[in-house]
Amino acid sequence: MDPNKSFKHLPHKTIERLSQYRRALLICLNNGKSHIFSHEIAQIQHITSVQVRRDLMLIGYSGTLRKGYNIQELIDLIGEIIDSNEGINVAVVGMGNLGRALINYFSGKRHKLSIVAGFDTNPDKIGNYMNGVECFSVEDMHKIVKEKDITIGIITVPASQTTEICDLLVESGIKGILNYTPKPVNVPDEIYLEEYDMITTLEKVAFYVKLPDEAPETKQSKARP
Amino acid sequence: MDPNKSFKHLPHKTIERLSQYRRALLICLNNGKSHIFSHEIAQIQHITSVQVRRDLMLIGYSGTLRKGYNIQELIDLIGEIIDSNEGINVAVVGMGNLGRALINYFSGKRHKLSIVAGFDTNPDKIGNYMNGVECFSVEDMHKIVKEKDITIGIITVPASQTTEICDLLVESGIKGILNYTPKPVNVPDEIYLEEYDMITTLEKVAFYVKLPDEAPETKQSKARP
């Protein structure tokens, strides 16, 4: 990769799509495909082929005319852009249903991202392993975060505990937080924060479902020629 | 509400934020507040107060000068816009960790949206109740969807089963689908589809965490004056 090339200024949305492209490409690779056309990627992601080509243009990847893109090469390039060289260690705080679902989901995936610790306050959970991930006491967070070089924390505790846990993560020296509880949090500027609440998504689906004719084109319908 | 007023053309993002505003407003109401300023809402949501006022302008709600917005009124108005009159029934397919997390999360919430059924193939789960939600066999999906007037399906089965389950939901007459598995699906145009994959979000966080100085302003940092 051209070392002068910087990917700092890629659009937010492109970053998200690159991650999705890779996910789809890995599946295609497993199915024995070696090349793929922009319109094939587009169909999988419910977007237009123009958008795919534009994204790939932005990251400077060229395909072969009439043959498409080399899947392996593209996977590698996306990796160079969005993965960190050293790998990033992640912790899940709150080993309940959602926390376990996330750990389950992650285990066995390659990825430069690994969940390397869980935290909980429930004594019955502390010390247990879940898919190879040990559960520690939140009291040891400081120590474990340092020891295991954890840079991202995922919050899946009950909403009432969210603020406290978020502050604890920040104090422990975490760099990014992904908050899955419905309670919004505040973090210092230098910490990257994403919040996701399923109810928002579901209410959005409900809104468009109840507007029978006027529903906006979905990504999928727009993607059709 | 002015019956001539249509909310069909509200921006996508505004719809999402309205849902989030309501969530925050309900918490404030519980804390005994009766009025709230745009900048207070903004701070909770990590956006600017201008954006809040603009969204409220779009839905035609006016606050009181120097006093802010009446929380109860605003909650009610948002409800009129994004909730459906009759209430919407939702089913979760795949009663594993994630499915259970969702059902747990929903139970006890008011809302015009209710999860009224779960589906699974595991005989040990069929017939059980989870937070008051019965688990049915996927074989009965057609029947149950009709009986319970279910219009939205949430997919939380193993990725290998996603396509099959999605098709089954479509055949059963569902109107909207929320797919939480990492396998993208295809649905007919008239069905509203949202897909969410945690890994995309996490990889995005990782991308910005690893860019130490150049990280784009987060919503939160932008929101600061």
Add this chain to the structure above:
DNA sequence: CAATTCCTGTTAATAGTTTAACAGGGCAAA
């Protein structure tokens, strides 16, 4: 009762993102 402050509501400008349009090249069939 001015002047000040603090808030809302709106329009105009900017920024971000997607889509349209098209140039160009290779392969295939005629």
Add this chain to the structure above:
DNA sequence: TTTGCCCTGTTAAACTATTAACAGGAATTG
């Protein structure tokens, strides 16, 4: 070889979303 087709890569235009700028009104202060 020529024609037609199907793909990529890029620039320009359109669209969507956010932010800046400001007009104006009520409470507050001197």
